[in-house]
Amino acid sequence: MRQLDPELSAEFLEGERPSRLPVTRPRVPLRRRPFPLPRLARGGGPIATFAVSVEPGSDADIAYTPVPGEEYGARWRSRRPPGLPPHARQASARDEAVPHVERLAYVEGLGDTFVRTVSHLARTESTARFGLPANVFDARPAAARGGKPLITAWGAFQFNRGAWRALPGVSPTAEPWDCTAVEEIARPIRRYAELFRAVAAAGGDPRDGARGIRLWHVTPAGFRAFLNRGRTGGFAAAWQQVPAERRRWIDARLRSAGVGGELAEEQREVANLNVFIRKNVDVDAQRALMQMARSPDAQQRQDATEILAMLDKGGLAGIYKPDQEVPARLSAAHGVGWWLLIRKGREARLLCNDSGKTLMVFRKNLTRQQLVAVMQKLAAMERDGRRVSFRCLIT
Numbered sequence: 001m002r003q004l005d006p007e008l009s010a011e012f013l014e015g016e017r018p019s020r021l022p023v024t025r026p027r028v029p030l031r032r033r034p035f036p037l038p039r040l041a042r043g044g045g046p047i048a049t050f051a052v053s054v055e056p057g058s059d060a061d062i063a064y065t066p067v068p069g070e071e072y073g074a075r076w077r078s079r080r081p082p083g084l085p086p087h088a089r090q091a092s093a094r095d096e097a098v099p100h101v102e103r104l105a106y107v108e109g110l111g112d113t114f115v116r117t118v119s120h121l122a123r124t125e126s127t128a129r130f131g132l133p134a135n136v137f138d139a140r141p142a143a144a145r146g147g148k149p150l151i152t153a154w155g156a157f158q159f160n161r162g163a164w165r166a167l168p169g170v171s172p173t174a175e176p177w178d179c180t181a182v183e184e185i186a187r188p189i190r191r192y193a194e195l196f197r198a199v200a201a202a203g204g205d206p207r208d209g210a211r212g213i214r215l216w217h218v219t220p221a222g223f224r225a226f227l228n229r230g231r232t233g234g235f236a237a238a239w240q241q242v243p244a245e246r247r248r249w250i251d252a253r254l255r256s257a258g259v260g261g262e263l264a265e266e267q268r269e270v271a272n273l274n275v276f277i278r279k280n281v282d283v284d285a286q287r288a289l290m291q292m293a294r295s296p297d298a299q300q301r302q303d304a305t306e307i308l309a310m311l312d313k314g315g316l317a318g319i320y321k322p323d324q325e326v327p328a329r330l331s332a333a334h335g336v337g338w339w340l341l342i343r344k345g346r347e348a349r350l351l352c353n354d355s356g357k358t359l360m361v362f363r364k365n366l367t368r369q370q371l372v373a374v375m376q377k378l379a380a381m382e383r384d385g386r387r388v389s390f391r392c393l394i395t
Helices: 098-106 112-126 161-165 181-201 206-218 220-233 235-240 244-257 263-268 283-293 298-313 325-333 368-384
Strands: 039-041 047-049 316-320 348-352 358-362
Touching: 098 112, 098 181, 112 181, 112 206, 112 244, 181 206, 181 220, 206 220, 206 235, 206 244, 220 235, 283 298, 283 368, 298 316, 298 368, 316 325, 325 358, 348 368, 358 368
Parallel strands: 316 358
Antiparallel strands: 039 047, 348 358
């Protein structure tokens, strides 16, 4: 891997004036799908692309192989639980659902706290197994149960019949075990995202949203009370009105998920990664900033937030590859080809546009980690005040 240049290049590379504007095909930054999407096999057939916009019931699905001897989980093993029909999908291996849950949670754009909360919820509810029936599952008719309660909790998030049918788009006669593997996790995650957004819209921070998801999973009525109290009197006070034993239980699980830190630490994370998706930031730069915002390294998270502030305040007009429309037109207007914008051996370059605003261009072949290093260098320069000393020869 090439060593990152110790300083970003600030001097405009002299070159011969081209006889005409170079013909380029500007790259348009993606407005959606900030990260490459997983490719998932279905039923041993051809590989299908699993898109962010996949709807429950579509052809894209997740393939897995049940564990021999634990086709219905560690409790039931190979014995089908009472009342579960033969056509119901069998259980997957432990943690099989984790990568799929995290990808679907990530594309909701709600940040690392949401992803961790939902992923941990799948682990604690089912050890993140697809198709897992509850340990006390019994879906037989009342007469056959002999006074035992009706228990229909099933799947990675252990939604029972009533909770499943209450989800948007689900038939009032549907059973949880009749869905595809994608539906099994996608529909609950969408509901969790709605809860998280409702708390945020009412003034809550990411930790409040995580608490709300856990609270709803135990008592939807308790969540509604928490949301209404938080909206009117603040979520710190609303949380204190939740029964103490339940608060301790939920906070212990959030700490286990890595989202139970101090409020100040929670507020430092960028809660909605969609803020990095903008037309004046190249898609590779968007991905690097999102990786920084989700990093366990506090300095990387701070650097991502500072670059976002530079973009919002106008101190940074954009982040581009040199062959994209804005830097290509700027260089052509001053008689230099876009391919000469970055000096050989350098990774990036700061320029001034016609309005005197700074924009950054970076080399097209940088790896994600190299680009993260460039972003961190830019943030450090901004903090140190070195950016203002850069000579901009395009004015």
